[in-house]
Amino acid sequence: MATIEIDGKEYEVEAGKNLLHVALSLGLNLPYFCWHPALGSVGACRQCAVKQYKDKDDQHGRLVMACMTPVSDGMRITVEDPESKTFRATVIESLMTNHPHDCPICDEGGECHLQDMTVMSGHNYRDYRFKKRTFNNQYLGPHINHEMNRCITCYRCVRFYRDYAGGRDLDEYASKNHVYFGRFEDGVLESEFSGNLVEVCPTGVFTDKELKKHYTRKWDLQTAPSICVHCGVGCNIIPGERYGQLRRILNRYNSEVNGYFLCDRGRFGYEFVNSSERIREPKLSSDVASKSDAISQIVGWLKDGKGAIGIGSPRASLESNFALRELVGKDRFFNGLGVKENRLASLALKILREGPARSASLNDAEKADAVLVLGEDVTQTAPMLALKLRQSVRNVPMESLSQANIPQWHDGAVREFAQDSKGPFFIASVKATRLDDIATETYRLAPSDIARLGFAVAHHIDESAPAPSGLDQETEEAAKRIAEVLKNAKKPLVVSGTGSGESAVLEAAANVSRALCSSGVQAGISLNFPECNSLGVSMLEEKGLEEALEYVNANHPATVIVLEIDLYRRGALEEIDRLFEEVSQISCIDHLENRTTANASAILPCGTFAESDGTMVNSEGRVQAFYQVFVPPDPIQESWRWIRDLLLETGNAKAKSWNDLDDVLESLASEIPDLAPALDAVVSADFRIAGQKIPRQPHRYSGRTAMRANIDIHEPKPPQDPDSPLAFSMEGFHGKPPSGLASRFWAPGWNSVQSLNKFQEEVGGPMRGGDPGKRLLEPIPGEASPGQYYSSIPAAFSPEEGHLLIAHVHHIFGSDELSVHSPGIDELRPRPYVAIHPEDAKQCGLDEESEIDVPAGENSVTLKVTFENSLPRGVAGIPMGLPEFPEAVAMSGSFKVQQGVKQ
Amino acid sequence: MLSLLRTMWIIFLHMFHKRETQEYPDVLPQQPPRWRGRIILSRDPDGEERCVACNLCSVVCPVACIALQATEDGHGRRYPEFFRINFSRCIFCGLCEEACPTYAIQLTPDFEMGEYNRKNLVYEKEDLLISGPGKYPDYNFYRVAGLAIGGKGKGEADCEEPPVNTRSLMP
Secondary structure: OOOEEEEEEEEEEEEOOOOOHHHHHHHOOOOOOOOOEEEEEOOOOOOOOEEOOOOOOOOOOEEEHHHEOOOOOEEEEOOOOOHHHHHHHHHHHHHHHOOOOOHHHOOOOOOOOHHHHHHHHHOOOOOOOOOOEEEOOOOOOEEEEOHHOOOOOOOHHHHHHHHOOOOOOOEOEEEEEEOEEEEOOOOOOOOOOOOHHHHHHOOOOEEHHHOOOOOOOOOEEEEEEEEEEOOOOOOOOEEEEOEEEEEEEEEOOOOOOOOOOOHHHHHHHHHHOOOOEOOOEEEEEEEEEEEHHHHHHHHHHHOOOOOOEEOOOOOHHHHHHHHHHHHHHHEEEEEOHHHHHHHHHHHHHHHHHHHOOOOOOHHHHHHOOOEEEOOOOHHHHOOOHHHHHHOOOHHHHHHHHHHHHHOOHHHHHHOOOOOOOOOOEEEEEEOOOOOHHHEEEEEEHHHHHHHHHHHHHHHHHOOOOOOOOOOOOOHHHHHHHHHHHHHHOOOOEEEHHHHHOOOHHHHHHHHHHHHHHHHOOOOOEEEEEOOOOOOHHHOOOOOOOHHHHHHHHOOOHHHHHOOOOOHHHOOHHHHHHHHHOOOOEEEEEEOOOOOOOOOOEEEEOOHHHHHEEEEOOOOEEEEEEEEOOOOOOOOOOHHHHHHHHHHHHHOHHHHHHHOHHHHHHHHHHHHHHOOOHHHHHHHHHOEEOEEEEEEEEOOOOOOOOOOOOOOOOOOOOOOOOOOOEOOOOOOOOOOOOOOOOOOOEEEOOOOOOHHHHHHHHHOOOOOOOOOOEOOOOOOOOHHHHHOOOOOOOOOOOOOOOOOEEEEEEEEOOOOOOHHHOOOOHHHHHHOOOEEEOOOHHHHHHOOOOOEEEEEEEEEEEEEEEOOOOOOOOEEEEOOOOOOOOOHHHOOOEEEEOOOOOOO | OOOHHHHHHHHHHHHOOOOOOOOOOOOOOOOOOOOHHHHEEEOOOOOOOOOOOOOOHHHHOOOOOOOEEEOOOOOOOOEEEEEEEEEOOOOOOOOHHHHHHOOOEOOOOOOOOOOOHHHHHEEHHHHOOOOOOOOOOOOOOHHOOOEEOOEEEOOOHHHHHHHOOOOOOOO
């Protein structure tokens, strides 16, 4: 700790941090541009100048850049000194000379860091009367808009894009005031994290192109804290609504989960909420029906002697799934995960529960000093985890920084010092991944060989772990090297997941983490689940679609209630068809039309994540709450409310006490003790500050008395929200709410996302009052930990002449069910293909124009061949989850190559 | 008694005073040009809509009676898709005119807006837009903005250099 004096006031602060970091953490207003809490200091913009004095008697002092000055005990500085104030105003004046006269038509306007800092430094009038330099813009893809005239050369974009996110195609060009940030030529930005440029750029050079299509200022968006639904990571987000449409998604900081950034799937994948394929009315055999007719019809089917089954969903909230379980009964409720998916999810859950390795949060992943990735293409299945893992390779080189007397925040010096040295990072995958550039070693293996490598690593760490037999020399050596590195690391991390589709890979990951823990290393394990609530629904119910099919065949229930799930994405076509033939009525509760709803006898329209509240469990086992952003038009309502209405109609006693979401969650917690901590992750609906709710609309929300005037001149009463402490209004408590209820980041004088500084305990640290969310899985460490080594080691893969083994390939754009409804993501996603090694293709007489038949269950699909050099021989990569290619889920094992009809 | 007579005398004298009665609506009053009456949306000297849908008028409006939605033509020029003023709420404070960075929204001396039906006081863009530049004849926002629009490329606005050639090695 150090005592420093700022403007005559003494503060106790942490020594060694930079002065800007400390000043902002103390809540002082000091302008800056190039510094970013996640990117560190480079001292490029000269904006954060303050005056530092030698001692008590020094009257003159000297100007220093706060971001480059380490804090030491007894330091005396002034921020408000006239000379430093003039310096800052002059710097901004010169930055503004070439800044265009664009604010009214700039998408950044109203949440612009440059605007805020200009006002803060007092440069209120523009005196520059000469010519401004201009640039031509580039096309950067469907997500990012480029307007280079507005650039103030802070270099944040390239520092984020290249240094932090590992992108290669955004760079700086030319010199002096001609410095240009862009690509070498027009084209789509390659990085999966390009959307963060919107938040990183302090002005309007990089803006959100999807938002531009339905542009709304920050002050006009109705926002609520929410959770991303596009993968298992569970990033915290702030969706914004205007005129009944979801308009954009911004990052919501959570130091344990996503920190400052989001991936492009999460940021731009929201268009399904506004989709024309939304179900907006209840339907009975494809005719629009009234709410009460639909409910009484479904209840009629439920009461019909043979009973009903319910199929839950990994993309619905815990509450909705639980309500369905209540409606059909525990024995007749199934979690909706496909056969293989459910096996993998329950296995992963078992591993996380038993430990002894603790499931790693994204923050833990960032701090790991040795990483082994087994079979999961993290960038495609859990993109934000990949971004965090990318930072982990910096930890080992950082360790020797203190000897060189370089502080960690001194970004330029740190990178200069580290050069290309990276910490250990091993990737065993089926094909090349986007993290390969940071990997120490990569292994391209068939899934069973990845598992064998993992088992061998575990064996080399701990002798008592089972060893695979007949391992080739090369793999054996690799396993020894990996084992050696992991054993000597302080915080090693094993990353795997359900993406490989192979349970042995998960078992191998479990063995490695167990072996590490038993040799006394604090190992972490990160197992990725495919969807936003896969882990939650697995904890709620073990039985999946497989058991549902068995149940239907044995008991012939009259009706099946399907909750927010397209079953055709979960199992073989013919199996689902058979399920639907067995039952007389299918009732769907969903928000988008899909193949399952096309078969339904009754459909109830439910709200999407933006139109409902609830809780979900992410891959780490963290239960997090999401809140409703806007009220959908009647009769759309939350799925749990539909199910409650059905329950009330059946006369269920428990449902009578379910007045709001808290009541449902309380019943859930009392019935399923494992999920009881969810109660702590949610702020109760009764919560008030000074008797007030927390408004979803900012205090500047405009157009209240005109937005609906064309429909009705009488303004309606604001919708009531019984389920949360938030209000659909601009009235309420406008101070800083508890961390889990932060609907937006704004502070006086700080309109941009940088105002986040005011919501954190310390810049870059947890949110004030602790990060929201609650961990559910805390394994018992050490000896007491239950479970043992997995020992069913698969046989080595040996390619067979003319045969190919199917391996799952995932795509950040395309593999997710909901995000492909966004036109931008649809544009970037691949079309169905089968990837094979060029040598295999040659052997089978195929070229890049060929098409081959790949069996899927009882049928087969003709797919176009693409060459993929990084695949191991004898393996075919099949893209998962593409909307026109649901058969992929039923593809497994090896098949004989047969040319399809060549077109 | 005396006061009664005095009153009658004063009233009698009024017969010879100048008449205060305004013959409205037969004779229309002369309003000062800066009178804050009915709001209009003006056009720039080229005859294009001046409003760039920046939302500043709507956010500054103390009764929140302005609602609009921004959109763009195919060449990057931004304009309001709809622009609605609910005059039954408007208090004619003129803050919208003050906030407008493009002189698009202006208050006019017209005050004759009485209606029997409140709904008729909701003005859409078609009702607000006039054909001329209003009080500020010369200003054209897109001539000074750095954004390229149809008919004006990069570096063609007032006080702009031609676009930089980033491949040039010249100092």
